[in-house]
Amino acid sequence: MIxxxxxTRDLLPPDTALWNFxxxxxxxxxRLYNFRxxxxxxxxxxxxxxxxxxxxxxxxxKEMFTWEDSSRAASEKTQSLTLRPExxxxxxxxxIEHDLNRTGLLQRLYMIGPMFRRERPQKGRYRQxxxxxxxxxxxxxAGSESPSVDAELLEMLATFLERIGITxxxxxxxxxxxANDRPRYNEALRAALAKDxxxxxADCQRRAVxxxxxxxxxxxxxxxxxxxxxxxxxxxxxxxxxQHFQAVQDxxxxxxxPYVINSRMVRGLDYYTxxxxxxxxxxxxxxxxxxxxxxxxxxxxxxxxPKAPGIGFAIGExxxxxxxxxxxEALSHPPDAYLAPLGTGMDREAARLARELRxxxxxxxxxxxxxxxxxxxxxxxxxxxxxxxxxxxxxVKADAFALKNLATGEQVTVPRAELARxxxxxxxx
Ligand code: HAM
Numbered sequence: 001m002i003x004x005x006x007x008t009r010d011l012l013p014p015d016t017a018l019w020n021f022x023x024x025x026x027x028x029x030x031r032l033y034n035f036r037x038x039x040x041x042x043x044x045x046x047x048x049x050x051x052x053x054x055x056x057x058x059x060x061x062k063e064m065f066t067w068e069d070s071s072r073a074a075s076e077k078t079q080s081l082t083l084r085p086e087x088x089x090x091x092x093x094x095x096i097e098h099d100l101n102r103t104g105l106l107q108r109l110y111m112i113g114p115m116f117r118r119e120r121p122q123k124g125r126y127r128q129x130x131x132x133x134x135x136x137x138x139x140x141x142a143g144s145e146s147p148s149v150d151a152e153l154l155e156m157l158a159t160f161l162e163r164i165g166i167t168x169x170x171x172x173x174x175x176x177x178x179a180n181d182r183p184r185y186n187e188a189l190r191a192a193l194a195k196d197x198x199x200x201x202a203d204c205q206r207r208a209v210x211x212x213x214x215x216x217x218x219x220x221x222x223x224x225x226x227x228x229x230x231x232x233x234x235x236x237x238x239x240x241x242x243q244h245f246q247a248v249q250d251x252x253x254x255x256x257x258p259y260v261i262n263s264r265m266v267r268g269l270d271y272y273t274x275x276x277x278x279x280x281x282x283x284x285x286x287x288x289x290x291x292x293x294x295x296x297x298x299x300x301x302x303x304x305x306p307k308a309p310g311i312g313f314a315i316g317e318x319x320x321x322x323x324x325x326x327x328x329e330a331l332s333h334p335p336d337a338y339l340a341p342l343g344t345g346m347d348r349e350a351a352r353l354a355r356e357l358r359x360x361x362x363x364x365x366x367x368x369x370x371x372x373x374x375x376x377x378x379x380x381x382x383x384x385x386x387x388x389x390x391x392x393x394x395x396v397k398a399d400a401f402a403l404k405n406l407a408t409g410e411q412v413t414v415p416r417a418e419l420a421r422x423x424x425x426x427x428x429x
Contacts, residue, residue: 087135
């Protein structure tokens with residue numbers, strides 16, 4: 001038997017109702033904060049992710065689904081393509097490609113869709129997973145560098161989690177500095193690493209030279225005591241980064257969003273500057289980050305675009321649904337009525353009636369004339385319908401149908417014109 005690939009999953013009903021609940025709530029929140037939807041392709045040129053997420057990150061160096069695409073004309077070279085491991089790079093590429101800077105306004109964009117990383121699958125970690133991603137990008141004149149954008153985004157996230165009923169989260173906050181103070185921090189890291197480097201894993205040894213910040217992502221247990229003693233980025237912030245970070249914290253306090261500072265959190269992507277954050281949740285076990293994000297003030301320029309600072313986040317939808325801890329049944333909507341055609345020629349009548357009822361907003365599942373009444377009523381109960389409507393020759397002649405309430409067993413005859421309102425009294429007249 002052919003099965004779904006390891007690390008991928010089928011989402012089946014009724015669980016899909018949970019996913020729809022979360023996505024609808026997200027779209028409602030985005031509307032309140034004036035975000036608009038963007039949709040970018042599921043694959044991009046590999047170079048886009050290498051340049052933005054960074055060659056030395058786990059994502060780019062180990063986890064991407066990449067292939068050489070030779071479907072171009074023989075005269076052209078093959079190109080390396082990659083299934084998107086995250087959304088920010090594609091959105092910033094689209095921002096540059098469509099010259100959205102020219103609007104002079106902040107672009108508040110969101111996207112919901114699948115991402116792909118070749119990680120070791122476990123609970124809350126998949127090779128195809130879904131993100132609800134949002135980005136705020138714009139020219140500095142539009143206020144894109146302001147700490148108030150950071151605080152508003154974090155407050156929006158707290159409001160969203162509250163709305164969908166997730167409590168017990170922790171907002172972990174850090175500042176990872178900027179292009180101005182990062183070189184000093186990198187030097188401090190290299191100096192601190194120098195004496196113990198030969199005891200560390202091969203990744204750390206390489207990264208200490210190429211990109212020391214990435215040493216802080218190391219998960220090898222033996223390396224942790226060394227990593228814990230490394231200098232903290234917060235002690236190397238320049239004055240403007242320090243003020244920015246303080247302003248974000250002051251605004252969070254003003255709007256009443258609680259947070260803790262986690263000076264070890266550098267996030268596993270290279271484009272971050274200044275504010276970096278994660279919302280974690282205790283119920284999730286080892287993969288405890290429901291969402292993560294931060295500022296990327298230089299990313300547009302790294303990709304050859306204009307100066308367009310930005311900040312964003314991605315919610316891991318798979319983990320969000322796990323953290324909800326709700327069962328899908330309460331969110332599922334069983335049909336209002338099951339139509340039971342009785343005897344030859346009644347499928348036609350049932351199809352007509354179903355069409356009329358659905359046009360009036362009644363949720364209908366259609367039976368089959370080959371079923372006996374007993375089987376039809378059993379099916380109606382199994383699917384959770386509130387009513388069964390029996391359609392036999394006598395009913396068609398009288399233009400009135402037997403309506404059976406499946407909870408009480410009560411049965412009444414109802415003229416065609418009144419049927420919809422009897423089934424669903426809340427329907428508009
Ligand atoms: P990230 O931290 O790599 O950030 O991913 C964001 C969230 O996606 C994680 O917190 C987690 O909930 C979920 N996630 C990541 N990998 C997996 C996986 N293998 N299985 C299930 N869920 C997963 C980013 O992707 C950035 N682009 C966020 C961002 C947007 N920063 C600025 N703008």
